[in-house]
Amino acid sequence: MKTFVPKDPGENRRWLVVDAEGQIVGRLAVQIANALRGKDQPTFTPWVDTGAFVVVVNADKIKFSGSKEQDKVYQNFTRWRGGLYETSVEKMRVKHPDWIIKKAVEGMLPGNKLAREMMRRLKVYAGPEHPHAAQQPVAL
Numbered sequence: 001m002k003t004f005v006p007k008d009p010g011e012n013r014r015w016l017v018v019d020a021e022g023q024i025v026g027r028l029a030v031q032i033a034n035a036l037r038g039k040d041q042p043t044f045t046p047w048v049d050t051g052a053f054v055v056v057v058n059a060d061k062i063k064f065s066g067s068k069e070q071d072k073v074y075q076n077f078t079r080w081r082g083g084l085y086e087t088s089v090e091k092m093r094v095k096h097p098d099w100i101i102k103k104a105v106e107g108m109l110p111g112n113k114l115a116r117e118m119m120r121r122l123k124v125y126a127g128p129e130h131p132h133a134a135q136q137p138v139a140l
Contacts, residue, residue, distance in 0.1 A: 006043040006050050013121070014052035015137035017130070020101065021058040024065050029104035032056065035140060036109065036118040049114050053121045055137050060097035060126040064089065074103065098124035 016035055020028055034040050038050035064072065069089055076085045092100055101124050109115035123132065 015135040016052050016140040017055045017137035018140045021061040025104050032105050033108035055130050055132050056124040057128050059124050097126045
């Protein structure tokens, strides 16, 4: 019996759309990360990128569980002395609502070259419209 090893689908990848309105960040990020990796496919292989394109809409209407809305802080360090920048969830939601989902999904992917390719296939939009209607995305 031969072992089946899937190939990179290239242009034939699936397109999925996710409505983030009213969803909890962590639970949504798990579903998105699994779709980007291809773990929802029967041909999943960790070292082959068989995942889908994922389009997330309504990123500005996402929820946090517990008291994370007030307590969570995003940190960025420039590697210069005194270069630690901290941003609260309220400021991040106003300034860059798409970064909230991107950071959550990025933390759930492996830390290798495949993860960088997967993150390129994640498209996040603050409002309900997206420019990927021609690809005919299916709801996740």
